[in-house]
Amino acid sequence: MRRVILLVLLCLGSGLARAAKAPSAALQVPDETAIRTAIKAQTDAWNRADIPAFMQAYENSPDTTFIGLTLRKGFEPILKRYQESYTTREQMGTLTFNDLDVRLLPGGCGKAEIALVTGKFHLERAAKGEAKKDDGIFSLVWRKGPQGWKIVLDHTS
Numbered sequence: 001m002r003r004v005i006l007l008v009l010l011c012l013g014s015g016l017a018r019a020a021k022a023p024s025a026a027l028q029v030p031d032e033t034a035i036r037t038a039i040k041a042q043t044d045a046w047n048r049a050d051i052p053a054f055m056q057a058y059e060n061s062p063d064t065t066f067i068g069l070t071l072r073k074g075f076e077p078i079l080k081r082y083q084e085s086y087t088t089r090e091q092m093g094t095l096t097f098n099d100l101d102v103r104l105l106p107g108g109c110g111k112a113e114i115a116l117v118t119g120k121f122h123l124e125r126a127a128k129g130e131a132k133k134d135d136g137i138f139s140l141v142w143r144k145g146p147q148g149w150k151i152v153l154d155h156t157s
Contacts, residue, residue: 031112032102035142035149039097039117046095051082059143059150067155078154085131093125093134115142115149121156 038057045053058064058075066072072081086092100119107113117140125134141153 031104031115031144031149035102035115035117036100038149039100043095043097046092049089049092051079051086051092055079055082057151058154059145059147059152061152063152065153067153068157085129087129088127090125090127091129091131093123096122096124098122113144115144116140117142 042054042057045051045056055075055078058078060075062074064073064075064078066078066081072078097119100117103116104112105114105116118138120137121135123134128134136157138154138156140151140155142149143152
């Protein structure tokens with residue numbers, strides 16, 4: 001009986017040690033690819049002047065946060081901010097992202113549950129509305145949930 005208990009404890013300890021390690025590169029690839037695919041979909045939506053489709057990358061939650069010149073909390077206020085700041089196709093222009101860095105952070109079970117994404121944005125456009133900035137940097141916090149990877153915090157400056 002002692003041997004069985006010892007064996008069970010050894011197996012549990014081994015499993016916990018593996019879970020504490022960061023996920024392997026092979027496990028990270030699908031998650032990073034999913035995030036990069038969502039960012040590409042955002043870019044495509046923006047460039048066809050489709051703000052609701054652009055917003056699909058954000059978690060539809062009252063806790064989703066956007067920090068820019070002001071702080072907006074909640075999916076609907078963030079959507080409204082984009083719609084009020086970019087009222088025409090000319091104001092939206094063409095969006096590009098570059099210098100993207102995706103960093104996956106493991107949760108308690110060793111699987112990636114949070115990701116930090118940083119990068120730069122550039123808008124090539126013919127007109128400006130409320131939003132005056134054409135270039136800047138951003139940091140995004142993504143969370144993996146039932147609907148996949150979604151932005152829960154966007155800090156753009």
